[in-house]
Amino acid sequence: MRNKLRLGIVIFQVLLVAGLGIYVVEAQEQREWSSPFRLSTVDRKSSEAYLTSDQFGYVHVFWTEELEDQRSLLQYARYNGETWSTPVDIRVTEPFVPIGNVSPIVDGNGTLHIAWTEGKTGPAYYASAPAHNATSAQQWQKPHMIKVPADSIKLRVDAQGVLHALYIKFLGDDPGIYYIHSEDQGTSWSNPVWLDPDILPGYGPRALNFEIDDSGGLHALWYYVPIEDTGGDWVRYVHSLDGGNTWSQPFTIDKLDEAAIENEYSLSAAGPVMAVQGQSVHVIWAGGKLHYRHYRYSTDAGQTWSEPERIFGELNGQAFDGMAIDGNGRVHYFAQIRFPMGIYHSFLQGGVWSTPELIYLIRETSADEAGNRIQAHNTHPAIRAGNQVVLTLADNPSYPMRRLFAMVHTLTDVAPLEPAATPTPIGTPIIEQAATPMPTATPLIPSFNEAPSGTSSGSSAPARAVWLGLVPAVFLIGLAFVTRFLIKPTR
Secondary structure, eight states, X not given: OHHHHHHHHHHHHHHHHHHXXXXXXXXXXXXXXXXXXXXXXXXXXXXXXXXEEOTTSOEXXXXXXXXXXXXXXXXXXXXXXXXXXXXXXXXXXXXXXXXXXXXXXXXXXXXXXXXXXXXXXXXXXXXXXXXXXXXXXXXXXXXXXXXXXXXXXXXXXXTTOOEEEEEXXXXXXXXXXXXXXXXXXXXXXXXXXXXXXXXXXXXXXXXXXXXEOTTSOEEEEEEEEESSSSOOOEEEXXXXXXXXXXXXXXXXXXXXXXXXXXXXXXXXXXXXXXXXXXXXXXXXXXXXXXXXXXXEEESSTTSSXXXXXXXXXXXXXXXXXXXXXXXXXXXXXXXXXXXTEEEEEEEEETTEEXXXXXXXXXXXXXXXXXXXXXXXXXXXXXEETTTEEEEEEEOOTTOTTOOEEEEEEEOTTSOOOOOOOXXXXXXXXXXXXXXXXXXXXXXXXXOTTSOTTSOXXXXXXXXXXXXXXXXXXXHHHHHHHIIIIISOOOO
């Protein structure tokens, strides 16, 4: 009888450990990234995404799609932490008029502002809507035209509600970076101020970054490429610490010289990105023959800078990166680099960048086939509620039917921020799509934890639910087994 009792206890312990193991696996899965969720419409070519977050717990995502008659369609959707809204049309252009880029931002009063460009030489447009009710098409104001020759534009809003915009003039006379602002909610704009009149002949700016710091200082970053050729040779930064009234002379973050060229150093795909946190400015760009990552920072609002530093070891390549800041003030960096080729994530803490973590695998080696995996260009993040990362990624821009996706991840070491209460919505809202777990409109695309063959290494959400439901049943069966058959009742 003692042997039977011991055997029963052992069996019961095994069953209990197995059940607890299921909970451990579930907890680990909750810390992983979601599978990519397709945002763009099937059978249409999409752009990259342009996104921002707000105080209500929403992430707002914009992108463009090409219609069959060569018109461009501006699309909008938002994520509330669990679901994606059905995309709503914001703008449809005339035939053969592309939308260059979209720049969204939410102000302290909860208004969602966007600016975008149309055509290769402008004009630009501005519109706004209540951030909590932007899925209602009738809540968007009629767009205001901004009569500037803009190739692309970046919009920001300060604590006083002043709209600040930087735009790139790439073609025609006097290419460069220009600054304008509006004090009447986009109805009228100031005359442009040319920020880089010393631009070299035959070059134009690309990869424009624009941020406002906690004190209202304006910060901009870009690099130059030849107008009639490929390449790039100069990463530059400029700021205004008085709200746009005066601007510094551009500061050189990195520049090619004859010695660098002889040593096969290149800035042909620098693609710099910038994050501003407090009075600190962080810049990462690609440099060298294989486009390794380099880093410089300033702790005094861009007045003095650290020396350039190569980071992330041998990881290299360029597919256009992204940066964001979480609720603890940490800077997060995302990029598609290699090898293995995939999306890597690193964050800055205590002045040190963490070892890059591969969060989505594309190819293990250069000899591998990507299969149905996304090539993951333009990895752009936004932080929702302080601790939830929404990361957008797209196919290679050359793909005829380029697709746009989003992935979601919760930072378990950051406490979530309490969203602000939203006013009562006006109008008819767009129906939200369930996204827990993240659905896919195409066959499941492997995450970094999945085998190269494309077979998923994790169970689906319904399967997890079944296993979790079995845990209490396993516990009760084990207890009944021990009680009924192995322990003889006393008389």
